[in-house]
Amino acid sequence: MVVISSINASLGSTARWTAAARAYESEREDHLFEDPWASKLAGIEGAAWAATRTPDSLAPMILRIRYFDDFLQRVTREDAIHQVVLMAAGYDTRAYRLTWPAGTIVFELDHLQFCVIKKGFFIPPERDPTANGRPSKLT
Numbered sequence: 001m002v003v004i005s006s007i008n009a010s011l012g013s014t015a016r017w018t019a020a021a022r023a024y025e026s027e028r029e030d031h032l033f034e035d036p037w038a039s040k041l042a043g044i045e046g047a048a049w050a051a052t053r054t055p056d057s058l059a060p061m062i063l064r065i066r067y068f069d070d071f072l073q074r075v076t077r078e079d080a081i082h083q084v085v086l087m088a089a090g091y092d093t094r095a096y097r098l099t100w101p102a103g104t105i106v107f108e109l110d111h112l113q114f115c116v117i118k119k120g121f122f123i124p125p126e127r128d129p130t131a132n133g134r135p136s137k138l139t
Contacts, residue, residue, distance in 0.1 A: 020046030
């Protein structure tokens with residue numbers, strides 16, 4: 001079993017804080033996106049971090065997430081882009097929570113531990129972006 005706390009502290013913290021912002025937004029009635037895994041990925045540390053923030057302080061992060069969601073959805077559909085590379089994906093769930101056009105391959109590049117945690121504990125196989133989704137490690 002992979003333990004979340006075993007990941008490098010600063011990288012893990014950033015990933016959990018971003019997940020916490022997604023969890024906050026997902027819980028709002030008029031949310032800009034929904035991430036069913038964000039709360040689990042944020043964990044206790046992410047939730048504690050978010051509790052010290054005001055909604056206004058989370059807004060830039062939330063808007064950035066929505067902007068890139070919209071951008072990636074547009075270019076994969078309108079420009080027939082068939083490969084997406086998510087650099088330093090951390091606990092981002094975009095590869096799983098967005099609906100990709102058939103044949104799209106989504107590469108998530110990050111430390112292997114992040115990919116294992118997401119895929120093994122939080123992302124059900126039926127939500128894999130495509131049969132060709134490829135988590136890839138950065139060294």
